[in-house]
Each structure stands twice: as structure tokens, then as C-alpha cells.
Amino acid sequence: MAEDVGILVLGHGSSKPYNKEMVEKCAQLIAKTHDGPVRIAFLNMDEPNIAAGLNSFAGTGINRIVALPIFLAHGVHTLEDIPQELSVDPTLRRGSCKLNGTEVEIRCAEPLGVDESIAALAYRRATEALE
Amino acid sequence: MAEDVGILVLGHGSSKPYNKEMVEKCAQLIAKTHDGPVRIAFLNMDEPNIAAGLNSFAGTGINRIVALPIFLAHGVHTLEDIPQELSVDPTLRRGSCKLNGTEVEIRCAEPLGVDESIAALAYRRATEALE
Numbered sequence: 001m002a003e004d005v006g007i008l009v010l011g012h013g014s015s016k017p018y019n020k021e022m023v024e025k026c027a028q029l030i031a032k033t034h035d036g037p038v039r040i041a042f043l044n045m046d047e048p049n050i051a052a053g054l055n056s057f058a059g060t061g062i063n064r065i066v067a068l069p070i071f072l073a074h075g076v077h078t079l080e081d082i083p084q085e086l087s088v089d090p091t092l093r094r095g096s097c098k099l100n101g102t103e104v105e106i107r108c109a110e111p112l113g114v115d116e117s118i119a120a121l122a123y124r125r126a127t128e129a130l131e
Numbered sequence: 132m133a134e135d136v137g138i139l140v141l142g143h144g145s146s147k148p149y150n151k152e153m154v155e156k157c158a159q160l161i162a163k164t165h166d167g168p169v170r171i172a173f174l175n176m177d178e179p180n181i182a183a184g185l186n187s188f189a190g191t192g193i194n195r196i197v198a199l200p201i202f203l204a205h206g207v208h209t210l211e212d213i214p215q216e217l218s219v220d221p222t223l224r225r226g227s228c229k230l231n232g233t234e235v236e237i238r239c240a241e242p243l244g245v246d247e248s249i250a251a252l253a254y255r256r257a258t259e260a261l262e
Contacts, residue, residue, distance in 0.1 A: 029250035119160030
């Protein structure tokens with residue numbers, strides 16, 4: 001994707017460190033592929049929160065942000081809480097924010113969802129549990 | 132894996148239908164690969180619950196159950212709630228239950244965790260959001 005697109009990788013957050021670690025490492029892997037800036041933010045408990053995550057793109061020169069939930073499936077968090085935190089229309093799943101006085105488009109990506117790669121990874125975890 | 136191993140695919144559960152749909156489809160994909168029985172259960176809100184999920188292996192002739200959490204990372208659910216519901220030692224992450232009067236071993240698999248396949252799928256979702 002173009003370098004004027006920022007990706008805001010969104011995690012659920014947790015009282016334990018593992019969700020944040022997972023989201024951070026996932027963002028690092030995405031940053032290897034993506035030409036634009038990649039940032040992280042969390043809905044609950046971990047920092048930065050979503051407002052701080054949006055602000056962390058200030059000065060990067062991006063024109064668009066994709067809010068990318070690292071969630072397995074849609075639910076209250078992806079359909080209601082994240083659009084609300086981003087001040088994005090929950091039906092259109094797009095909106096905008098101001099960064100350094102410039103209007104920046106925001107689009108909400110879908111959660112991971114069903115995919116053969118998830119099933120294959122899960123089956124690998126099942127196999128490892130018997131080793 | 133051997134056909135005497137049952138896989139109990141575990142979801143978080145949700146007030147909306149999407150987590151259950153995701154877990155069901157994931158279990159269907161796993162069942163295409165696995166020679167033994169595959170069942171589902173949910174920690175919260177959706178049915179069957181974990182006790183009912185364990186009982187659903189009755190009559191299948193399995194000797195072992197892998198409890199496979201379809202969760203992205205460890206947290207309170209995978210480290211505390213699921214072992215408690217399975218009556219499994221939370222440190223050893225293994226234990227047993229009785230099915231039709233026969234002792235059956237239970238092992239808890241790790242959550243999905245960080246993997247290049249998750250990052251690649253997430254990046255695909257980000258790309259789709261700009262289409």
C-alpha cells in the first residue's frame with residue numbers, strides 16, 4: 001500500500017502483557033511489508049489508547065489511516081466501541097480526523113475473520129499440545 | 132493427529148453471532164484435517180458451554196482431548212478461566228475428566244499467538260479496507 005497510508009493496528013488490551021506483546025509483534029511484521037507508518041493502540045487497559053494512537057501519526061505526512069483491528073471476529077468492540085473511539089460512522093465504517101490541521105480519512109478494516117491460515121495455525125497449536 | 136484425540140475448539144462467545152460463526156467455521160476447517168472428533172464450546176454467552184463441550188465427546192472412543200482456544204493471545208481467559216472450567220491444573224495445563232466412566236486426558240493448547248500468517252491476513256484486511 002501507498003506510503004501516504006498509515007495503519008493503526010488495534011488491540012483489545014489486557015490486564016496481562018500478552019495481548020500487547022502480540023499486537024506489537026504483529027505491527028512489526030506488518031511494518032516490514034507496508035511502505036507507510038504503522039502505529040498501535042488499544043481499546044482497554046493498555047497504552048496508547050486510540051486517541052493517542054491517531055495523534056501518533058502527526059508529522060508523518062499521511063492522508064489516510066486504516067484502523068486495523070487485531071480481533072478474530074466482529075463483536076461489540078469492532079462494531080461499536082472502535083468506531084466510537086475513532087469518531088467514525090459505525091455503519092459506513094469510515095470518517096476523518098484532523099492531524100496538524102489537515103483532514104485525514106479514516107477507514108475501519110474488517111477483523112481477521114475465518115481463514116484457512118487461522119485454522120492451520122490453530123491445528124498446529126493443537127498438535128504442539130500433545131508433544 | 133491420531134483418531135483417539137478429540138479437539139475441543141474453544142471460543143470466547145459474544146452477545147453477537149460473529150464469534151460463534153467464526154469458531155464454528157474454524158472447527159469445520161480443522162475437522163477436514165483431523166482424524167478424530169472435533170467439537171466446539173464457549174466460555175461466555177454462547178452454547179455449548181465448556182462442560183457440555185466435554186460431554187459431547189461421550190461415545191466417541193477418544194482417550195485424549197486437546198482444548199484449543201481460538202484466542203489471539205494468553206490472558207485471564209486462557210490462563211485462568213478455561214483451566215478452571217476444564218478442572219485442569221492452570222500451571223501444568225493438563226488434567227483429566229471422566230467420559231462414560233473412562234478417564235480421558237485433557238491438555239490445553241496455546242492460543243494462536245504471533246505468527247506471520249496472522250500478520251499477512253491482517254495486512255490483507257487493511258488492503259481490502261481501501262478498495
